[in-house]
Amino acid sequence: MAANSTVESIILGCLTTHPMSGYEIKQLISLSTSLFYNASYGSIYPILKKHEESGLVSVEELIENGRFKKIYHLTEKGYSAFLTWLEETPQPITMRNDMLVRLFFFNNLTREKQSDITRMYLDHLRDFRQRLENIAPAAAAYSDPYKEYTLRWGKDFYVFLIEWYEKLLSDLE
Amino acid sequence: MAANSTVESIILGCLTTHPMSGYEIKQLISLSTSLFYNASYGSIYPILKKHEESGLVSVEELIENGRFKKIYHLTEKGYSAFLTWLEETPQPITMRNDMLVRLFFFNNLTREKQSDITRMYLDHLRDFRQRLENIAPAAAAYSDPYKEYTLRWGKDFYVFLIEWYEKLLSDLE
DNA sequence: AAATTATATATCATTATGATATATGGTGGT
DNA sequence: ACCACCATATATCATAATGATATATAATTT
Numbered sequence: 001m002a003a004n005s006t007v008e009s010i011i012l013g014c015l016t017t018h019p020m021s022g023y024e025i026k027q028l029i030s031l032s033t034s035l036f037y038n039a040s041y042g043s044i045y046p047i048l049k050k051h052e053e054s055g056l057v058s059v060e061e062l063i064e065n066g067r068f069k070k071i072y073h074l075t076e077k078g079y080s081a082f083l084t085w086l087e088e089t090p091q092p093i094t095m096r097n098d099m100l101v102r103l104f105f106f107n108n109l110t111r112e113k114q115s116d117i118t119r120m121y122l123d124h125l126r127d128f129r130q131r132l133e134n135i136a137p138a139a140a141a142y143s144d145p146y147k148e149y150t151l152r153w154g155k156d157f158y159v160f161l162i163e164w165y166e167k168l169l170s171d172l173e
Numbered sequence: 174m175a176a177n178s179t180v181e182s183i184i185l186g187c188l189t190t191h192p193m194s195g196y197e198i199k200q201l202i203s204l205s206t207s208l209f210y211n212a213s214y215g216s217i218y219p220i221l222k223k224h225e226e227s228g229l230v231s232v233e234e235l236i237e238n239g240r241f242k243k244i245y246h247l248t249e250k251g252y253s254a255f256l257t258w259l260e261e262t263p264q265p266i267t268m269r270n271d272m273l274v275r276l277f278f279f280n281n282l283t284r285e286k287q288s289d290i291t292r293m294y295l296d297h298l299r300d301f302r303q304r305l306e307n308i309a310p311a312a313a314a315y316s317d318p319y320k321e322y323t324l325r326w327g328k329d330f331y332v333f334l335i336e337w338y339e340k341l342l343s344d345l346e
Numbered sequence: 347a348a349a350t351t352a353t354a355t356a357t358c359a360t361t362a363t364g365a366t367a368t369a370t371g372g373t374g375g376t
Numbered sequence: 377a378c379c380a381c382c383a384t385a386t387a388t389c390a391t392a393a394t395g396a397t398a399t400a401t402a403a404t405t406t
Binding site for chain 3: 005007038040046067
């Protein structure tokens with residue numbers, strides 16, 4: 001019923017595999033969806049509290065190795081709300097692409113500084129792409145083809161970006 | 174001097190071409206950078222006030238056709254702060270990609286619903302791409318190659334997305 | 347003449363980030 | 377054995393940004 005936001009739904013989605021703590025949800029998001037949709041502790045903990053109040057999750061409080069811990073379980077109502085969200089029309093992409101803003105105003109820089117910035121950015125893109133390649137084997141162990149698809153998207157996107165800025169750099173020189 | 178944020182710098186960047194009102198800045202952003210970096214009135218007006226207090230812009234208040242209006246001028250200090258920001262290392266991309274979150278959790282849907290959502294999304298992408306093609310002639314009139322580059326990036330990105338989801342759809346079917 | 351759209355500024359509740367605070371358990375080095 | 381550091385774990389807060397709404401007038405369309 002509840003018209004959940006995307007972050008609210010990601011949290012429910014994480015809990016579909018197994019019950020976990022807020023900390024583990026954050027870890028999972030960082031390793032998987034963060035490339036295309038991130039969430040901070042400052043979002044996650046308040047949303048978990050809200051989900052509890054709405055009955056979408058239930059909380060199991062326990063002490064593990066002497067450490068206090070809250071394990072969140074997805075309720076039937078929570079899974080139903082998640083499915084309702086999942087079937088909705090996807091929202092358009094929004095992004096914060098700092099490099100493109102700089103390119104937009106490149107006419108204020110010398111040709112040399114333009115090339116410097118583009119080269120620096122290409123280094124970052126190549127580095128990031130390599131990190132995505134490195135986590136590929138771990139993701140393959142998921143045995144969920146859709147998790148692999150989203151990782152594939154990330155790699156394809158960074159290949160697109162690298163080729164695009166390589167072309168830009170050669171145009172500048 | 175001032176460690177400006179990207180939105181703060183976009184506003185300064187807009188004023189490098191000619192003095193304009195907050196309303197005109199918003200219009201300009203919507204037509205140009207919004208694809209890769211958007212800003213709302215709720216950001217723009219408070220930032221303009223802040224820029225005025227920092228001496229990065231000066232304000233000219235006037236009445237045009239009986240309507241009250243504030244025209245913001247970039248000061249030398251403002252242009253200098255803009256250049257300082259422009260030469261900094263670009264920040265990594267962050268995005269909100271709702272469709273990829275749904276794909277990440279596609280295992281919770283029937284094959285038919287998966288295809289429906291993907292097809293709907295492809296319609297949206299094709300529509301959006303067409304709108305980008307339509308504004309191309311207007312942007313060409315800028316006579317600034319870097320403005321054209323960023324528009325080119327937008328079009329290339331949407332071509333990438335359309336091809337990617339066409340492939341996904343054929344995999345699903 | 348009426349309705350709608352465009353111009354123009356401003357604020358507000360809500361959402362989200364990034365940083366910080368607090369605390370304990372485990373690991374590695376000397 | 378001790379210390380430093382890192383991982384686990386929850387929580388809050390100032391700051392930032394959105395999307396909506398309020399207000400007002402001019403211009404355009406019906």
